[in-house]
Amino acid sequence: DIQMTQSPSSLSVSLGDNVTFTCEASENIYGFLAWYQQKLGKAPKLLIYGATNLEDGVPTRFSGSGSWTNYSLTISSLEPEDIATYYCQNNHVYPLTFGSGTKLEIK
Amino acid sequence: QVQLKESGPGLVQPSQTLSLTCTVSGFSLTSYHVHWVRQPPGKGLEWMGVMWSDGDTSYNSALKSRLSISRDTSKSQVFLKMSSLQTEDTATYYCARDRSELSGDGYFDFWGPGTMVTVSS
Numbered sequence: 001d002i003q004m005t006q007s008p009s010s011l012s013v014s015l016g017d018n019v020t021f022t023c024e025a026s027e028n029i030y031g032f033l034a035w036y037q038q039k040l041g042k043a044p045k046l047l048i049y050g051a052t053n054l055e056d057g058v059p060t061r062f063s064g065s066g067s068w069t070n071y072s073l074t075i076s077s078l079e080p081e082d083i084a085t086y087y088c089q090n091n092h093v094y095p096l097t098f099g100s101g102t103k104l105e106i107k
Numbered sequence: 108q109v110q111l112k113e114s115g116p117g118l119v120q121p122s123q124t125l126s127l128t129c130t131v132s133g134f135s136l137t138s139y140h141v142h143w144v145r146q147p148p149g150k151g152l153e154w155m156g157v158m159w160s161d162g163d164t165s166y167n168s169a170l171k172s173r174l175s176i177s178r179d180t181s182k183s184q185v186f187l188k189m190s191s192l193q194t195e196d197t198a199t200y201y202c203a204r205d206r207s208e209l210s211g212d213g214y215f216d217f218w219g220p221g222t223m224v225t226v227s228s
Contacts, residue, residue, distance in 0.1 A: 001168075032212075032213075034213075034214045034215075036152075036215075042220075043201055043203075043218035043219065043220055043221055044152065044201075044215070044218060045218075046206070046214060046215060046216050049206065049212070049214040050212075050214075055216065087151065087152055089152075089213075089214075091212060091213035091214060094165060094213075095154055095167040095168065095169075096142075096154040096213050097154065098151055098152040098153070098154070099151070100151045101151050101152075
């Protein structure tokens, strides 16, 4: 199975900051990567698919990049509603696998 | 309007079988694939398996021996059955729609709200 490693496990930031999450796959996943946002007590929400494609309705302050094994999600100018846990997901091969998540906290 | 909703017992005894139903609306099960994902309390997400639009299924090998996914297209329902439950199976169970019609790309664009299942005597 492809292992997805996210770091750090939590991030303390200020509103208005630019925030970057990283995700590393245990092997090349050829850009088949998604990012999800999960707020407390809610189901995850798809933000980015195919490493760089913004899902419909997602604010443009979210952007994704990366290739091979290394990927990142950036939030430009953090808003209060962005406080959540963020997960990456491998979609290259089954079983689909997720990273352990990065929890965003306000300083 | 696409919707998914999970239903099932909130409490299951150890060694028993879990049965969950995912009722969907706003799309056809013969056009879109439906996945099951679970999340233990305070932990990350685990993909469990998928009901493909053609009626075939695929499972996470870690769960395959205990897991069965089926459907009733006339009722727009997908079913999950998992046997020999243990306390580590305590989790919120989600069903989610695959973003791409027919081809399927493994991205989940719509999710149910989830149903919490506790395994305890």
